[in-house]
Amino acid sequence: MxxxxxxxxxxxxxxxxxxxxxxxxxxxGKTVVATTLALLEAEAGHTTLLAEAHGGxxxxxxxxxxxxxxxxxxxxPNLFVVDMNPRAAIHxxxxxxxxxxxxxxxxxxxxxxxxFLRLIPSLGELVMLGxxxxxxxEQNEHGPRFDRIILDAPxxxxxxxxxxxxxLVAAAVPPGPLRDITRNLSILLRDPERTALHxxxxxxxxxxxxxxxxxxxxxxxxxxRVGRLFINQKLTPLAHAALRHLAAKGxxxxxxxxxSLALREQRRMxxxxxxxxxxxKLRAHAVVMPRLVTAAFGYEALxxxxxxxxxxxxxxx
Amino acid sequence: xxxxxxxxQIxxxxxxxxxGKTTVAAAIxxxxxxxxxxxxxxxxxxxxxxxYALGQHTIDNLEHPVAPEALREAxxxxxxxxHVLVPDVRRTFDELIERSPLAAARKAQLxxxxxxxxxxxxxxxxxxxxxxxxxxxxxxxxHYDLIVLDTPPSQNAxxxxxxxxxxxDFLENETLQWLxxxxxxxxxxxxxxxxxTAFFWRTLGSMTGGETxxxxxxxxxSFREMYDGFRTRAAQVRSLLRSPQLAFTLVxxxxxxxxxxMLHFYDELCAQGIIPRAVMVxxxxxxxxWGVSTTDAITxxxxxxxxxxxxxxxxxIEAIKEEWLIAHHDSxxxxxxEARVHPTELVALPxxxxxxxxxxxxxxxxxxxxxxxxxxxx
Numbered sequence: 001m002x003x004x005x006x007x008x009x010x011x012x013x014x015x016x017x018x019x020x021x022x023x024x025x026x027x028x029g030k031t032v033v034a035t036t037l038a039l040l041e042a043e044a045g046h047t048t049l050l051a052e053a054h055g056g057x058x059x060x061x062x063x064x065x066x067x068x069x070x071x072x073x074x075x076x077p078n079l080f081v082v083d084m085n086p087r088a089a090i091h092x093x094x095x096x097x098x099x100x101x102x103x104x105x106x107x108x109x110x111x112x113x114x115x116f117l118r119l120i121p122s123l124g125e126l127v128m129l130g131x132x133x134x135x136x137x138e139q140n141e142h143g144p145r146f147d148r149i150i151l152d153a154p155x156x157x158x159x160x161x162x163x164x165x166x167x168l169v170a171a172a173v174p175p176g177p178l179r180d181i182t183r184n185l186s187i188l189l190r191d192p193e194r195t196a197l198h199x200x201x202x203x204x205x206x207x208x209x210x211x212x213x214x215x216x217x218x219x220x221x222x223x224x225r226v227g228r229l230f231i232n233q234k235l236t237p238l239a240h241a242a243l244r245h246l247a248a249k250g251x252x253x254x255x256x257x258x259x260s261l262a263l264r265e266q267r268r269m270x271x272x273x274x275x276x277x278x279x280x281k282l283r284a285h286a287v288v289m290p291r292l293v294t295a296a297f298g299y300e301a302l303x304x305x306x307x308x309x310x311x312x313x314x315x316x317x
Numbered sequence: 318x319x320x321x322x323x324x325x326q327i328x329x330x331x332x333x334x335x336x337g338k339t340t341v342a343a344a345i346x347x348x349x350x351x352x353x354x355x356x357x358x359x360x361x362x363x364x365x366x367x368x369y370a371l372g373q374h375t376i377d378n379l380e381h382p383v384a385p386e387a388l389r390e391a392x393x394x395x396x397x398x399x400h401v402l403v404p405d406v407r408r409t410f411d412e413l414i415e416r417s418p419l420a421a422a423r424k425a426q427l428x429x430x431x432x433x434x435x436x437x438x439x440x441x442x443x444x445x446x447x448x449x450x451x452x453x454x455x456x457x458x459x460h461y462d463l464i465v466l467d468t469p470p471s472q473n474a475x476x477x478x479x480x481x482x483x484x485x486d487f488l489e490n491e492t493l494q495w496l497x498x499x500x501x502x503x504x505x506x507x508x509x510x511x512x513x514t515a516f517f518w519r520t521l522g523s524m525t526g527g528e529t530x531x532x533x534x535x536x537x538x539s540f541r542e543m544y545d546g547f548r549t550r551a552a553q554v555r556s557l558l559r560s561p562q563l564a565f566t567l568v569x570x571x572x573x574x575x576x577x578x579m580l581h582f583y584d585e586l587c588a589q590g591i592i593p594r595a596v597m598v599x600x601x602x603x604x605x606x607w608g609v610s611t612t613d614a615i616t617x618x619x620x621x622x623x624x625x626x627x628x629x630x631x632x633x634i635e636a637i638k639e640e641w642l643i644a645h646h647d648s649x650x651x652x653x654x655e656a657r658v659h660p661t662e663l664v665a666l667p668x669x670x671x672x673x674x675x676x677x678x679x680x681x682x683x684x685x686x687x688x689x690x691x692x693x694x695x
Contacts, residue, residue, distance in 0.1 A: 250618070
């Protein structure tokens with residue numbers, strides 16, 4: 001299986017995959033990557049849905065927009081966002097099954113029922129993925145409703161729990177509607193033509209270690225195609241000769257400047273060192289995002305990032 | 318330097334993911350053991366990074382001493398033993414069942430229940446519950462002067478505090494009582510649900526499959542027999558979380574979204590009557606010690622480098638601006654935070670030259686939590 005998945009790695013994305021899942025360690029910038037990617041895809045003319053799982057409206061706040069909530073909202077040309085949460089997803093699922101809003105409301109407005117549903121483990125995760133599946137194969141008069149669905153998934157541990165939910169539930173529940181959802185999801189997630197998993201990391205030891213864990217779980221256990229690796233907050237190299245010149249020929253303050261820049265170079269080289277732990281194949285197609293220093297990270301910064309990574313994203317994709 | 322931990326038996330490090338909770342917890346534990354406190358570092362982080370950082374790779378719900386060789390290598394000398402524990406959610410629940418007064422056959426039935434086997438570690442809040450349960454056990458044992466607990470990343474501090482209560486809710490839930498006693502369902506007042514009983518069953522049944530409901534009910538029924546034990550335990554655990562021997566510390570980074578999330582935690586805890594003892598701001602970039610203004614530094618550097626290579630000059634100037642800007646943002650962030658969380662102690666942990674991921678990397682950080690601030694032997 002691994003060989004087949006690697007064979008897809010770096011292959012053209014022109015006709016898909018429609019579903020692109022973004023995950024990585026907490027704090028590495030998953031939401032920034034997912035949002036930047038969605039902007040790039042939308043600008044390239046693809047109708048894109050950016051779905052946040054447990055995000056709490058981080059996407060819209062990054063874009064400087066009011067919270068969209070659990071309804072699919074168009075925020076820019078070709079770009080739609082949705083902030084999924086288990087409760088709304090379960091409600092929506094029930095609506096799909098029963099079709100009578102009033103009946104569904106009668107049940108769901110009841111606190112006891114809601115509490116009961118919360119107790120069914122993995123149901124929330126499963127139904128959120130189910131919603132993604134629904135939109136992945138949703139058609140309108142022109143064909144598929146969305147060309148791209150970018151899922152801003154939770155951090156590694158919870159993302160794996162989410163991606164494992166279909167097989168976990170399939171093993172635990174007897175045949176029935178829940179089992180059916182798990183089957184559809186397994187087919188979607190394991191199809192390299194339809195789904196890819198993007199990994200986000202910073203060039204540091206622990207995020208890189210988690211990336212390796214994710215890579216292993218994705219390929220060996222979940223049978224997921226790995227899309228691109230995003231290396232966030234990479235320092236740009238400085239000319240060493242210039243630093244030496246500053247230190248040798250400058251006055252005392254300039255020597256101090258040279259020293260702090262030398263420290264920064266030291267950090268950059270340690271970044272390179274950490275990245276060497278990643279498989280060559282993954283690094284070769286990585287999208288490198290430079291560290292951006294801004295007071296507040298908003299739409300402008302995202303646009304700047306999008307412009308910077310566009311050539312790397314379009315190459316090989 | 319910050320020595321707030323000296324006054325407590327338990328320090329809980331909380332915060333969102335990726336801010337360095339694990340690193341801070343490990344640094345405090347190391348400092349405490351160096352100062353002669355018998356210390357236990359506990360992590361429920363799903364990726365077990367604290368354990369790795371302390372050179373511990375066995376995850377088995379047991380307390381392990383940190384290897385003396387690893388400590389020697391890192392140049393750290395301890396005055397008291399340091400142990401590491403990674404609670405295992407499934408084992409903690411298994412132990413709870415085994416210790417319960419249930420008949421042996423009933424215990425076996427529960428342990429073999431398909432829902433229990435697949436989901437005991439996936440239940441909402443089970444990870445937090447297992448951590449608190451284990452915390453209570455090791456605290457009761459009296460083997461440690463200080464226990465440092467690294468919590469799982471969460472968006473919500475209250476999730477953690479409420480974990481013991483949530484397990485009770487699970488067992489107390491009136492729907493469940495009704496569900497597991499279908500015979501008495503007729504006595505259940507219709508208006509509690511607002512819809513008919515049959516409709517309720519049909520609805521949930523068509524969403525999950527009827528058989529799933531029955532297995533779940535069986536599981537809950539078995540678990541309910543342990544209810545009294547649970548209730549006593551949860552009350553004890555709950556009071557431990559609020560005892561004056563326990564200090565909460567919140568970990569954050571200078572980044573705007575992380576600070577925002579931390580303050581949300583902070584306010585939630587305060588609303589519960591728990592004032593966090595310290596707020597740790599991790600990876601703060603100190604002001605560059607240039608002795609001149611950034612403008613002057615840029616002018617001087619330009620004069621010196623411009624004749625050599627304009628492109629390289631531009632790159633260096635950009636880097637100088639960045640170094641200053643990042644330190645400036647961080648110091649502004651600290652000022653804002655200090656005013657906001659007063660009188661809680663605010664501790665700034667400077668960005669380290671090297672990535673912190675092992676004992677060697679932890680050494681300079683732990684020094685920030687030592688009263689003497691003495692460097693470790695190296």
